[in-house]
């Protein structure tokens with residue numbers, strides 16, 4: 243897989259129909275008020291691979307994830323997912339489209355009026371024809387798989403930050419979506435859980451031949467799971483490629499980021 | 511120039527608001543029309559928004575009926591028309607005070623609660639989480655609250671009508687020695703069934719206003735905890751203003767300025 247170079251192969255205006263790509267952010271400009279967050283930003287997401295997006299806090303990483311499931315619409319440019327241009331999809335269609343994309347939020351975003359189990363069961367209730375019993379079992383099993391046994395009947399307010407995150411993670415993957423977007427899945431968790439979650443992300447990818455886009459600052463877990471790394475800096479992806487290649491990159495910005503050095507082109 | 515700019519900005523904001531509100535209303539109604547309704551949640555909201563507002567509605571309308579009777583009974587007796595007090599109290603209660611008071615009280619309590627709940631769901635990303643799960647917030651959150659208010663507000667208004675008439679009757683008897691029989695026969699002569707139903711039509715409209723404004727204010731919350739506060743205040747102020755305006759319009763349409 244390391245010889246794939248989707249960013250260079252794909253042409254501007256490519257609809258992402260390229261068989262190897264499942265999604266493509268194409269020359270997107272995005273702003274909040276007067277503040278430009280992304281400018282002519284492009285990112286390719288290879289099908290069946292784990293793509294990690296790295297970058298400084300506030301660089302716009304979460305914004306890219308939200309573009310990929312239509313929670314944000316770009317000011318200019320296109321976002322293609324599974325061959326659809328989701329920028330021009332009406333909200334009503336997007337709602338259905340999104341149910342096939344898992345999103346694990348940075349702060350879990352569990353519905354606090356429901357128990358943890360009900361949160362995880364919710365997408366199954368809404369989008370499958372499973373019986374109530376099957377739904378309960380599936381939700382329970384998914385919670386177990388992220389190390390959250392016996393939390394089914396607890397409310398989100400009774401869980402610690404790390405547990406919440408794993409519950410959000412369970413909810414994102416419970417329907418076996420073919421793309422899962424993880425917003426800082428391991429930030430703030432202990433090393434053991436971090437490893438567990440990193441393994442879960444990898445496992446899910448292998449099991450379903452699914453695709454994952456992961457935002458992370460945790461270099462150790464990135465090196466463990468990433469097939470591709472993309473670095474977002476000043477509104478655009480400035481480096482993209484297979485993990486080994488990025489680690490060996492001569493780009494001073496990438497090197498400074500990976501080394502965590504105070505010295506270099508990134509102002510501290 | 512600055513004045514024109516501000517005026518222009520204000521106008522644009524107004525139309526944006528009205529447009530967004532209309533869109534939310536349409537989306538919500540389309541789910542209702544397709545019967546995509548979460549029943550258990552709707553029942554729960556009936557309890558939270560309706561039943562739990564009962565005491566405060568009863569108290570406000572009881573005292574309003576009493577004060578209205580207190581003011582009018584003394585005057586009426588002085589001019590020798592004490593037999594009309596019951597009718598006057600009932601007339602204003604059923605047509606105006608019952609629906610209005612219950613709506614204003616519920617706007618303060620429930621409109622604020624809806625905006626605060628949905629607003630904090632926005633800032634904790636729970637709304638985006640719903641969307642990412644393929645669930646429309648309009649169906650998931652707004653429909654149950656809208657239906658709950660459409661069902662409960664008219665019921666609350668009936669309680670308000672009854673209690674303010676009873677309060678007025680008690681005061682008329684105590685302070686102006688108008689007997690319960692005189693009071694009640696005047697009530698019966700003055701108001702009819704269609705006065706009650708027209709009052710309830712108002713309540714339904716007020717319920718829609720409170721639910722939609724509360725929800726819309728909540729869903730458009732921006733900027734952290736302070737944003738939730740602003741959204742909540744806005745929900746109460748805007749819905750109360752709209753209740754007063756629509757009350758006038760509805761009175762005009764339903765009663766057409768008639769005296770009967």
Ligand SMILES: Nc1ncnc2c1ncn2[C@@H]1O[C@H](COP(=O)(O)OP(=O)(O)O)[C@@H](O)[C@H]1O
Nearest residue numbers: 274275279297298299300301302303304305306
């Ligand atoms: N809803 C919003 N309104 C206004 N500004 C926002 C909003 N969301 C994000 N931003 C701003 O956009 C920038 C990028 O945000 P984000 O994508 O969350 O960055 P990251 O996830 O890389 O830390 C930040 O400076 C942030 O302040």
Ligand SMILES: [Mg+2]
Nearest residue numbers: 303304348425
């Ligand atoms: Mg972020």
